[in-house]
Amino acid sequence: MFMLTNPVFISILIMLGLCILRFNVFLAVLVSSLIAGLMSYNFDSNFLVAISSSMTALKDIMNTFIKGMSGNLQTSLSYVLVGALAVAVSRTNLTAFLVNFISKKMSDKKVLLLFSLAIISSFSQNLIPIHVAFIPILIPPMLSLFNKLKIDRRAIACAVTFGLTTPYMTLPVGFGLIFQDIITQSLNANGVNITQSDVAGVVWLMFFIMFFGLLASFIYYRKPRAYKELETKYENLDEVKFGKKEAMVMIGLLITLTTQIFVGSLPLSALLGFLFICVSGGIEYKKIDEVFLGGFSLMGYVAFIMLIACGFGAVLQGTGAIKEIVDFTLSITTNKLAITFGMMCIGLLITLGIGSSFGTVPIIATLFVPICTELGFSPESIIFIIACAGAVGDTGSPASEATLGITVGLNADKQSDHIKDVCIPTFIFYNIPLVVGGALIAYYL
Template identity: 35%
Template structure:
């Protein structure tokens, strides 16, 4: 049936999406019913994650997609509804703890922004724009990309605020990017790839947690039964090639896939104010802000708690007059508002992973993969990476995937004859694949939170799909090469 001619562009897109959703859901249901009819049991993990991805691609809200897929996957595995809900609820506490941490670092990020550092940075970049007709401004575009890469690396390894900097730094620069016609999908890829590469390669901040406290610890815990011992110096070396694959994906996104100009409508939120002078930053404000950042980092390392570090940094900034004492509630509420959606989805994603674990079908999935391999090292490495990618898409968290994959991947890798370095590369990359690009990943959620400040950046089409394709395919290929060479 043709679309009515009276509809505007947005209404036509919405109606087309609704029409496509019905056949998509019917096809998914038909495949399931056919498999059920012939007595073929679809692995509950595969079904749950596939259903979640399908619903997200059909523009169903991520939170609803996660809950719906989790409950249906639980029912498919043999649980009743009460048991599926219980498995979902039992794991929410872990996500709530992480969500609270993100709220706190959001408040800290807003407090840092009140110092005026980011306003000055945005003004400096905007003032470089040549507003004359026909001006190319290519230099400004590369300054913006370099700024995002630097901020991403610092957010993981030096000032551990993770993705909280994105909703603070990007909105003031949207007007500049609109003038430059920068494709925001390229920016999403730059952010996702830079953040992922930082914590997967550099052993400080979040990198120390992933590389040493999670990856190295699991390799040694599981590997001791097989006389496998790894040292801290081996881990960054093993992850070097997989990380290079991520960076290659980022370069492809910037210089090829999304290199062409893309038009965006400039709205009041992103209007350029190049002629206005930014607020001045006194030396005492600068020193105080740097002190708060340093103390927050020290406390995070000492107490192994991002929440405590961010809270102490927030307190320092409030006591030293970066913002008025009676504005504390406003600053904290602004940070809460900024991170609320991310915190909620992280919490729900924990419930989702709880149901996946409760199905008891992750181990059979990985074991079936091992059975398919035989003694073929090349095929084994490829299947291990692909299964890891699929599992982590569902969790949206590479940190949570390592302990799940390690008990099966490490014995399998040793049996196939992989070296300790190759084993580390396989496990570290398999767990990280799918983090950038998962609908529930903090990385893609953070990118959307900043780039959609004016309502012109879709989470699935503009963040999830671009980051998934560019951050993961290169890493998968380079991780496979690393496994074969190391």
């Protein structure tokens, strides 16, 4: 019963409960952090003395929280700069050219079209790191084509989700570089000394799980599904022109990708790419503020979620209650496979609540690394557990940027449901395989 008084256990339950109740995620993490810290303090039995000391305790907890936030400063800066790039791309006709090409070349190739959507979505995580910003530009103009081919939009949701999540899970480029840096920093902070190349050498195994889910979804949703053909008002894609702005933004993206590969710093590469776009005329000088603020609006909230998640992890470590959870877990079972499966499920619950796998990693690393170390898991296995347990839940979470973005695109004609047509299909075909397959792979690493 001691788990009912454990600060770490209780605070995570509260955070999950608040997220499930659709309470603001930012505030949910902050409140849970304060509760975890307060529960670890021993207060005087005198009421007035306890009130006074509680204010001092809250100040100490907040200082620990703020200090811990520094662990994700690079990640947050990367998100803001990449957001600016995404807005810059959205101001050009680059994606319109892509839509036009797909519509003409694949107008009668249903399966190839779905695979193409998965590949194009993958580019949004690395080659052109604009994340979900491309969906409102790419998907709505193609709804008529989808309707003509009677493609089940649940298959489209699974295809786009594959592209939005698999690259960052498995490739050390773009958002994948951010994800792998977070894993590296989180494990080093919890006593597992690794490098980013160690992470890259393991996480690619998740590709096979995700690809299995993609194929399974295509097979399951292969039957034609009719939708009403509603009048849509989109620009004539045949009249879209490729001008100076498009050329300069494309060069800026190439600079971003090249610098990232050779230097290994996404904040630096995104900054250089964005500066080139500004100087070369890819963005009008008077609109630079507007574009940058648009990027901050797009990605800034997620950037701050990254920061406070790291602060939450620091507070949990400061409570000293993690060892109790480790001891309790080992008292139940020492079966590695069972414990690995349990960690995957916990990661799933946390990410479903927060809606961000990037924010989940610092939290679960604080919890899981001591358990893995005590049981003698290899560094490779620990890396994979943290990566997979962090990633699982990003697909299928009602609060995830991926599912929300896809719904915006598919529901442009009001014929798609966020939960039934996006969250449930992606949960089934990606989260379940990741929990089961991830536990098995981690066990044998």
